[in-house]
Amino acid sequence: MMLDETSRALINRLQDDLPMDSRPFAAVGRELGISEEDVIARITEMKEAGAITRFGPFFDAAAMGGAFCLCAMEVPSERFEEVMIEVNDFPEVAHNYERDHALSMWFVLATETPEGIADTAARIERKTGLPVLCFPKLQEFFIGFRVTA
Amino acid sequence: MTTETEISDREIIAELQAGLPLVPAPYAEVATRLGMAEDDLIDRIRVMKEQGVIRRIAAAPNHYKLGMVANGMTVWDVEDDRIAELGALIGALPYVTHCYERPRAPEAGWTYNLFAMVHGDTRDEVEVKRAEIAEILGDACRDRSVLYSKRILKKTGLRLRKRG
The missing domain is CATH 1.10.10 (Arc Repressor Mutant, subunit A)
Structure with a gap:
């Protein structure tokens, strides 16, 4: 998607926290020198075009008692499609990526309890017959998932 | 009511x-x-x-749609006693979107403990950024690799069941 200067500035701004204001789009518009109506129209357009996948609160699963964990599997290439279907079928699998490495499948588990991670990983191992490596975060160097458009 | x-x-x-x-x-x-x-x-x-239940109210951009089609998970084997200091420097780089210390898995031949996600328009651009990271890590880094994404297999948000 080709974005003009204003939409680029808007998408960069919107990756940071929205002000807690009953008219948040008007507040962001004032920062960027555009109208509330224009802010809403541009976000709507970027959502429809898929440039923004989601707009709203980002919840912390850990703060709600849940857990996230990055996991990886070495999947033989001839079994890749079959294993992908089996793994994606678990509702606890939030994201799944194919990567160019012997460890070819990388997914994030999101569960409602910390114990759910090991339990789900074990069920995926039983289902696929392949070992699941778990890479829980030990330390986060957080900056806010920002990219410059 | x-x-x-x-x-x-x-x-x-x-x-x-x-x-x-x-x-x-x-x-x-x-x-x-x-x-x-x-x-x-x-x-x-x-x-x-x-x-901390809500981290922020914000937009999740689709890197691919914004032209950033190269997504490299850069991984590094960094000396344990320097990871806090160096991880903070890497996490603060404008092109690093996620940066974590994670456990090594030596039994699987996985020696890396620092993960930094780097997005770019091309793999060449990601490689330039990787070289910059390597320079910052210097002697504290013993080994490194990068895993490019080939395909998104699944992407959903966090799902919570509705209950009391």
């Missing part, structure tokens, strides 16, 4: 999970759906932000 004291954080979260409505007064609209006052909803969201 539900009274406001009975509206749980979970009900508020479930209502906000699909995202914020794109209307001039989005909290008023969500509050109406929940049967509570706008000011009360804004206060509850403020508290959830203070508690």
